[in-house]
Amino acid sequence: MKVTVSRRAHFNAAHRLYRPNWSDEKNEAIFGKCNNPHYHGHNYELIVSVTGEVDPETGYVVDVKILKDFIKSEIEDTLDHKNLNLEVPEFKHKNPTAENIVIFIYNKLKVVLEDDLDLEVTLYETPRNFVSYSGK
Amino acid sequence: MKVTVSRRAHFNAAHRLYRPNWSDEKNEAIFGKCNNPHYHGHNYELIVSVTGEVDPETGYVVDVKILKDFIKSEIEDTLDHKNLNLEVPEFKHKNPTAENIVIFIYNKLKVVLEDDLDLEVTLYETPRNFVSYSGK
Amino acid sequence: MKVTVSRRAHFNAAHRLYRPNWSDEKNEAIFGKCNNPHYHGHNYELIVSVTGEVDPETGYVVDVKILKDFIKSEIEDTLDHKNLNLEVPEFKHKNPTAENIVIFIYNKLKVVLEDDLDLEVTLYETPRNFVSYSGK
Amino acid sequence: MKVTVSRRAHFNAAHRLYRPNWSDEKNEAIFGKCNNPHYHGHNYELIVSVTGEVDPETGYVVDVKILKDFIKSEIEDTLDHKNLNLEVPEFKHKNPTAENIVIFIYNKLKVVLEDDLDLEVTLYETPRNFVSYSGK
Amino acid sequence: MKVTVSRRAHFNAAHRLYRPNWSDEKNEAIFGKCNNPHYHGHNYELIVSVTGEVDPETGYVVDVKILKDFIKSEIEDTLDHKNLNLEVPEFKHKNPTAENIVIFIYNKLKVVLEDDLDLEVTLYETPRNFVSYSGK
Amino acid sequence: MKVTVSRRAHFNAAHRLYRPNWSDEKNEAIFGKCNNPHYHGHNYELIVSVTGEVDPETGYVVDVKILKDFIKSEIEDTLDHKNLNLEVPEFKHKNPTAENIVIFIYNKLKVVLEDDLDLEVTLYETPRNFVSYSGK
Numbered sequence: 001m002k003v004t005v006s007r008r009a010h011f012n013a014a015h016r017l018y019r020p021n022w023s024d025e026k027n028e029a030i031f032g033k034c035n036n037p038h039y040h041g042h043n044y045e046l047i048v049s050v051t052g053e054v055d056p057e058t059g060y061v062v063d064v065k066i067l068k069d070f071i072k073s074e075i076e077d078t079l080d081h082k083n084l085n086l087e088v089p090e091f092k093h094k095n096p097t098a099e100n101i102v103i104f105i106y107n108k109l110k111v112v113l114e115d116d117l118d119l120e121v122t123l124y125e126t127p128r129n130f131v132s133y134s135g136k
Numbered sequence: 137m138k139v140t141v142s143r144r145a146h147f148n149a150a151h152r153l154y155r156p157n158w159s160d161e162k163n164e165a166i167f168g169k170c171n172n173p174h175y176h177g178h179n180y181e182l183i184v185s186v187t188g189e190v191d192p193e194t195g196y197v198v199d200v201k202i203l204k205d206f207i208k209s210e211i212e213d214t215l216d217h218k219n220l221n222l223e224v225p226e227f228k229h230k231n232p233t234a235e236n237i238v239i240f241i242y243n244k245l246k247v248v249l250e251d252d253l254d255l256e257v258t259l260y261e262t263p264r265n266f267v268s269y270s271g272k
Numbered sequence: 273m274k275v276t277v278s279r280r281a282h283f284n285a286a287h288r289l290y291r292p293n294w295s296d297e298k299n300e301a302i303f304g305k306c307n308n309p310h311y312h313g314h315n316y317e318l319i320v321s322v323t324g325e326v327d328p329e330t331g332y333v334v335d336v337k338i339l340k341d342f343i344k345s346e347i348e349d350t351l352d353h354k355n356l357n358l359e360v361p362e363f364k365h366k367n368p369t370a371e372n373i374v375i376f377i378y379n380k381l382k383v384v385l386e387d388d389l390d391l392e393v394t395l396y397e398t399p400r401n402f403v404s405y406s407g408k
Numbered sequence: 409m410k411v412t413v414s415r416r417a418h419f420n421a422a423h424r425l426y427r428p429n430w431s432d433e434k435n436e437a438i439f440g441k442c443n444n445p446h447y448h449g450h451n452y453e454l455i456v457s458v459t460g461e462v463d464p465e466t467g468y469v470v471d472v473k474i475l476k477d478f479i480k481s482e483i484e485d486t487l488d489h490k491n492l493n494l495e496v497p498e499f500k501h502k503n504p505t506a507e508n509i510v511i512f513i514y515n516k517l518k519v520v521l522e523d524d525l526d527l528e529v530t531l532y533e534t535p536r537n538f539v540s541y542s543g544k
Numbered sequence: 545m546k547v548t549v550s551r552r553a554h555f556n557a558a559h560r561l562y563r564p565n566w567s568d569e570k571n572e573a574i575f576g577k578c579n580n581p582h583y584h585g586h587n588y589e590l591i592v593s594v595t596g597e598v599d600p601e602t603g604y605v606v607d608v609k610i611l612k613d614f615i616k617s618e619i620e621d622t623l624d625h626k627n628l629n630l631e632v633p634e635f636k637h638k639n640p641t642a643e644n645i646v647i648f649i650y651n652k653l654k655v656v657l658e659d660d661l662d663l664e665v666t667l668y669e670t671p672r673n674f675v676s677y678s679g680k
Numbered sequence: 681m682k683v684t685v686s687r688r689a690h691f692n693a694a695h696r697l698y699r700p701n702w703s704d705e706k707n708e709a710i711f712g713k714c715n716n717p718h719y720h721g722h723n724y725e726l727i728v729s730v731t732g733e734v735d736p737e738t739g740y741v742v743d744v745k746i747l748k749d750f751i752k753s754e755i756e757d758t759l760d761h762k763n764l765n766l767e768v769p770e771f772k773h774k775n776p777t778a779e780n781i782v783i784f785i786y787n788k789l790k791v792v793l794e795d796d797l798d799l800e801v802t803l804y805e806t807p808r809n810f811v812s813y814s815g816k
Contacts, residue, residue, distance in 0.1 A: 012721060031194075033761035041721005054511070064537050080720075131141050150311040150312050153467070174286070177284060233462075233466070262282070263416065275677045277674075291737065370685070403683050449559070489584040598783070603775035
């Protein structure tokens with residue numbers, strides 16, 4: 001009996017989308033307002049979903065307090081109130097799109113979770129735009 | 137690495153549920169208040185989810201601006217502020233239930249999206265009732 | 273010690289905005305898509321707020337079950353799944369704008385509530401557009 | 409063509425997490441504040457999702473009114489305004505964690521639904537913590 | 545120039561509504577399901593709103609971090625994961641209705657805030673029922 | 681009969697809080713993570729509320745389409761996807777705190793609205809922190 005346990009979290013960050021090897025015109029055409037060289041920002045909302053067997057003694061798949069602590073140490077401490085392009089090495093040469101951020105978050109959490117737990121991460125860049133990734 | 141990108145949209149419409157070949161009693165029994173011959177209406181909330189590979193150059197699965205434009209041209213321009221029974225040919229002889237509307241939206245969007253993108257559409261008829269369809 | 277007690281409710285309805293004594297061009301210019309002669313509709317969300325002294329015995333300003341019943345009998349039974357223009361006499365010759373509907377709801381509830389209770393009604397026509405009225 | 413129809417509901421309940429065969433220290437270490445012997449409580453939000461073929465006559469997978477009645481009779485009447493540990497036999501000797509409650513709800517609803525309908529239940533214990541179960 | 549600064553918080557608690565000097569029948573008639581002697585519970589959502597002049601140096605009315613700490617020390621530490629009837633002295637002989645709880649929260653916060661700041665507290669007992677109090 | 685009409689909007693922006701005439705230590709102590717010299721950002725949600733008499737002909741206090749256009753031209757075009765410190769002259773020498781931004785928005789909208797309309801602006805910096813200002 002596999003149950004999925006989800007925990008919601010959030011962080012705020014600034015970012016910019018552009019390719020240094022593209023002309024200004026192409027960056028503007030592809031990334032529009034997101035290409036602003038002075039950066040803009042978002043309140044990122046995060047849902048971390050972990051699927052596994054329910055422990056018959058505790059009735060837990062995973063202790064949500066532990067999950068919350070992992071999200072704090074691995075994700076919030078790394079991304080909250082940061083400039084993603086300048087302060088997160090992963091995004092020095094890779095665009096901090098929602099897609100790339102959600103893969104980054106997935107990879108950071110996957111390694112600290114028990115191997116037999118499945119993971120899916122959903123990331124809201126705005127209330128209207130969001131992405132999800134489950135390692136497939 | 138497949139990521140799902142979702143975009144939220146909305147439209148308002150009037151509709152009525154009934155079968156012309158049924159008696160008034162049967163229409164009333166099956167469709168209840170939704171059978172009102174003068175129509176009633178909803179704020180439909182829509183989530184369009186597209187799954188595909190992340191482009192390594194842009195970091196996008198799909199440009200959300202393009203997705204937003206498709207939702208505008210294919211769905212909002214067709215359904216927003218409309219009477220679904222009277223003004224949308226698809227629902228002239230088919231009940232505009234949430235189920236039938238979500239399939240209609242899926243089919244309209246599927247043909248304009250790249251072939252290698254998977255699509256799922258979720259449609260909220262009210263904050264408490266919603267449906268989803270992924271072409272299966 | 274005056275406390276405000278609020279109860280959320282909702283109803284669905286169809287409506288149309290237009291003035292029969294105006295030309296089609298003027299109706300179109302002023303009311304735009306809301307002028308569709310075939311009607312469109314909304315999920316109206318309603319917040320009814322009642323302010324008064326806390327009863328020292330019960331700890332209630334008003335029993336929310338009673339407030340809920342008033343909203344059901346006075347508002348939902350009158351407006352839910354209705355065509356406001358055709359089925360609600362108040363809107364036969366008056367436009368069912370959010371402003372006029374919220375005043376209508378306020379007046380219907382004010383007469384059934386105890387005289388010493390203040391009333392404010394907020395009405396969401398969509399999640400982005402809402403109005404409120406407190407009888408002033 | 410399989411569509412998923414979802415209905416949102418809610419109930420309020422008190423509960424406590426502990427294992428009678430564990431020491432107080434262990435209960436405190438594992439369950440923290442949830443181990444309070446005087447109980448605490450939640451507004452549980454519930455999403456019941458049913459997947460099946462769309463009936464070509466009605467345009468329904470399932471009549472949401474019937475689904476709503478099942479949720480009322482099977483779940484709300486059993487759990488709403490209850491102390492889960494003391495008043496729900498299932499949780500006399502099993503911890504009422506969100507995981508165990510969602511499985512309980514799934515099992516109660518599965519038996520009353522048509523056999524050819526798939527079921528998934530999502531349960532929010534708080535707006536930030538939720539679980540889901542689909543019988544797998 | 546007075547600006548209102550609001551901070552949202554939450555706590556979970558169990559409670560029961562009844563009057564020991566009333567008959568069981570009267571308690572049942574007035575308080576209904578809320579009279580369950582085994583308690584039930586809620587996720588209380590809280591909005592604390594502070595109004596005052598903007599400090600021209602910092603641009604703050606009040607430092608939200610300080611407001612957050614007050615809510616933690618005065619309210620969450622007192623009420624979160626508690627049985628309000630049994631563990632909060634204020635509600636030993638007074639019903640923990642939403643009205644009485646919001647007044648309690650107001651009084652606890654008012655004394656720790658600067659005298660020249662106005663305070664209003666809104667408390668959601670459920671997403672559909674909420675109360676507010678501003679000391680008037 | 682005065683009714684309040686509200687319109688919700690949003691914009692994304694980057695910002696930083698600091699005082700150039702303060703030491704790094706003082707900036708860090710007062711503004712914490714918000715002092716990050718590389719900026720961070722938010723999805724600002726905005727509610728613009730206009731109070732006035734209902735026009736007996738149209739049933740409008742204000743045409744929401746016109747209000748929406750004012751919010752677009754005065755606020756979104758000025759603030760969306762911008763770095764508030766670097767690109768909005770108002771915040772060159774004044775901290776872009778939520779308080780100062782909400783006053784800025786109020787002042788920009790007040791001058792374009794009819795004189796006999798009252799205005800209140802609410803600005804969510806995050807879902808948990810928000811401010812409001814009505815010119816008093």
